[in-house]
Amino acid sequence: MAPTLSALFQCLPNLSALSITHYILLLILTILLLIYTQTRSSTPNLGLPPSPPSFPLLGHLHRLGSLPHRSLQKLSTIYGPIMYLRLGTVPTVVLSSASAVEKLIRFNDAALASRPRSAVADILLYGSTDVAFSPYGEYWCQVRRICVLHLLSTKRVQSFGFIRDQEVSLLIEKIRSNGRCDSVVNLSQMLIKLPMILSAAFGHKFSDDGTSKAHNLLKDFSAYLGKTLVGEHVPCLGWYDWSTGIKKRMRKTAEGLDSFIESIIEEHVKVKREGLEEGKYEDEMEGRDLVDIMLNIQGNCVDTGVSLGRNNIKAIILDMLFAGTDVVYTAIEWTMAELIKNPQEMKRVQDEVRSVVNTAGKLTEELVEKMTYLNAAIKETFRLHPPVPLLVPRESTKGIELMGYHIPAGTRFIINAWAIGHDENTWERADEFMAERFLGSSVDYKGQHFGLIPFGIGRRICAGIGFATATIGFALATLLHHFDWDLPNVMKGKPLDMSEINGISVHKKLDLILEAQPYSII
Numbered sequence: 335m336a337p338t339l340s341a342l343f344q345c346l347p348n349l350s351a352l353s354i355t356h357y358i359l360l361l362i363l364t365i366l367l368l369i370y371t372q373t374r375s376s377t378p379n380l381g382l383p384p385s386p387p388s389f390p391l392l393g394h395l396h397r398l399g400s401l402p403h404r405s406l407q408k409l410s411t412i413y414g415p416i417m418y419l420r421l422g423t424v425p426t427v428v429l430s431s432a433s434a435v436e437k438l439i440r441f442n443d444a445a446l447a448s449r450p451r452s453a454v455a456d457i458l459l460y461g462s463t464d465v466a467f468s469p470y471g472e473y474w475c476q477v478r479r480i481c482v483l484h485l486l487s488t489k490r491v492q493s494f495g496f497i498r499d500q501e502v503s504l505l506i507e508k509i510r511s512n513g514r515c516d517s518v519v520n521l522s523q524m525l526i527k528l529p530m531i532l533s534a535a536f537g538h539k540f541s542d543d544g545t546s547k548a549h550n551l552l553k554d555f556s557a558y559l560g561k562t563l564v565g566e567h568v569p570c571l572g573w574y575d576w577s578t579g580i581k582k583r584m585r586k587t588a589e590g591l592d593s594f595i596e597s598i599i600e601e602h603v604k605v606k607r608e609g610l611e612e613g614k615y616e617d618e619m620e621g622r623d624l625v626d627i628m629l630n631i632q633g634n635c636v637d638t639g640v641s642l643g644r645n646n647i648k649a650i651i652l653d654m655l656f657a658g659t660d661v662v663y664t665a666i667e668w669t670m671a672e673l674i675k676n677p678q679e680m681k682r683v684q685d686e687v688r689s690v691v692n693t694a695g696k697l698t699e700e701l702v703e704k705m706t707y708l709n710a711a712i713k714e715t716f717r718l719h720p721p722v723p724l725l726v727p728r729e730s731t732k733g734i735e736l737m738g739y740h741i742p743a744g745t746r747f748i749i750n751a752w753a754i755g756h757d758e759n760t761w762e763r764a765d766e767f768m769a770e771r772f773l774g775s776s777v778d779y780k781g782q783h784f785g786l787i788p789f790g791i792g793r794r795i796c797a798g799i800g801f802a803t804a805t806i807g808f809a810l811a812t813l814l815h816h817f818d819w820d821l822p823n824v825m826k827g828k829p830l831d832m833s834e835i836n837g838i839s840v841h842k843k844l845d846l847i848l849e850a851q852p853y854s855i856i
């Protein structure tokens with residue numbers, strides 16, 4: 335399959351924003367590249383995995399398209415579950431099957447525990463000093479440990495149960511009061527205002543305005559983290575990023591988020607200062623939120639071995655903020671969309687939730703854990719719509735032998751969790767939503783079953799699985815218990831639009847607008 339002109343243009347974002355001069359420049363460049371387009375296979379015989387034809391200079395960048403998880407999955411049906419791509423100058427291996435990932439992680443977890451340097455993460459995450467993008471090493475180990483210990487451990491997650499309860503009750507109240515005028519609800523817009531992580535991690539109450547503002551910035555943050563900067567991959571085309579103004583826009587988003595996080599930190603500093611002045615502030619960690627704890631550790635590396643500066647703290651807060659709001663909300667939205675698309679599944683889940691709650695008298699997180707059909711529906715959604723479909727890229731720190739190929743150190747690894755979830759070799763009727771496939775099955779998403787890896791795998795697996803699943807399960811059970819959900823009359827009989835919009839987390843493109851009828855026990 336020869337690379338096409340239109341395919342090339344797909345990889346270059348925001349072309350519509352370009353002037354005619356840029357188009358002409360690009361056209362000339364493209365023609366030059368086409369003149370030099372070579373052979374059907376660009377893989378030199380170095381024992382590397384199969385590779386599609388490529389352009390000189392751009393390599394396979396143009397193959398990513400606007401939804402890379404889908405483009406790469408299509409390519410994998412031709413070139414196999416392990417493919418070699420050259421993204422500009424960046425050697426990249428893409429894995430698209432459970433068995434390929436299992437072989438990779440079982441034997442090479444440590445060699446694959448680092449992240450590649452990313453110019454986007456450097457701009458947005460204070461030089462990649464957060465947990466998710468920092469390279470493997472002592473700093474990563476310590477900051478991950480701090481987050482797990484003080485925010486994400488099972489004990490801490492349980493202790494935030496009352497916050498989830500409060501926030502979800504508020505959401506239900508908002509939907510009810512909206513329903514007094516109109517039973518049609520923009521559920522997506524309601525969900526983005528669920529500020530559970532804000533309250534849990536930052537001990538902070540935000541207005542609807544505050545959470546909406548933060549959410550809009552986080553939406554851009556996600557979109558940028560999912561982008562491929564041309565100049566990062568092909569340094570001599572760095573002018574292209576400059577000409578589109580993308581870096582300038584990224585910096586603006588970073589500044590917006592910075593001032594939001596500064597306000598959180600400043601409030602903590604003020605409370606601490608006032609407390610100390612009044613002799614009421616105790617230094618013990620128990621009961622303090624993550625920001626307090628990091629401020630206490632700031633500049634003091636005796637206990638932890640790392641010294642946290644203000645920017646490090648902000649980077650870590652941003653990680654938690656993004657994962658705890660945007661990614662969690664994405665999962666709830668996809669599950670509701672699938673249940674609406676599959677009314678029989680909706681009925682089974684809702685019958686289960688209501689029967690459990692009606693018997694117990696009140697919904698609790700312990701009860702949610704026991705709701706087998708609801709939990710099966712959540713797993714099925716993670717399979718079909720992993721919120722972070724390409725996980726977060728890895729980079730090999732030493733040479734690896736994998737499936738008969740030799741992959742040198744310094745190679746980027748993309749693991750396509752979306753392709754794995756849609757793989758007919760692992761899943762029967764893979765494109766259908768069938769929650770019951772998980773009933774009585776031990777398959778879960780905690781990194782032991784390589785066919786279902788929405789939270790990743792190995793030592794860089796998501797640190798917030800407990801927080802995420804407690805929030806998602808409780809929010810969904812409450813929504814399904816309190817309301818009957820359907821499409822609004824004008825949309826009935828039409829297929830629900832499930833288009834996606836790209837980012838590091840992949841959202842539903844269109845808001846989920848539903849009719850919510852309050853449920854009452856007769």
Ligand code: HEM
Nearest residue numbers: 465466657658665722725726789790791794796797798802
């Ligand atoms: C549905 C919700 C979520 C999904 C699908 C998700 C998914 C992921 C994925 C795919 C990774 C990369 C794993 C890898 O490289 O193998 C990751 C990393 C991470 N996640 Fe989550 N996540 C979710 C929620 C959360 C929450 C609520 C938090 C914390 C508040 C969190 C904190 C983290 C952190 C700190 C990392 C970086 C781990 C590391 O690099 O060591 N996540 N997550």
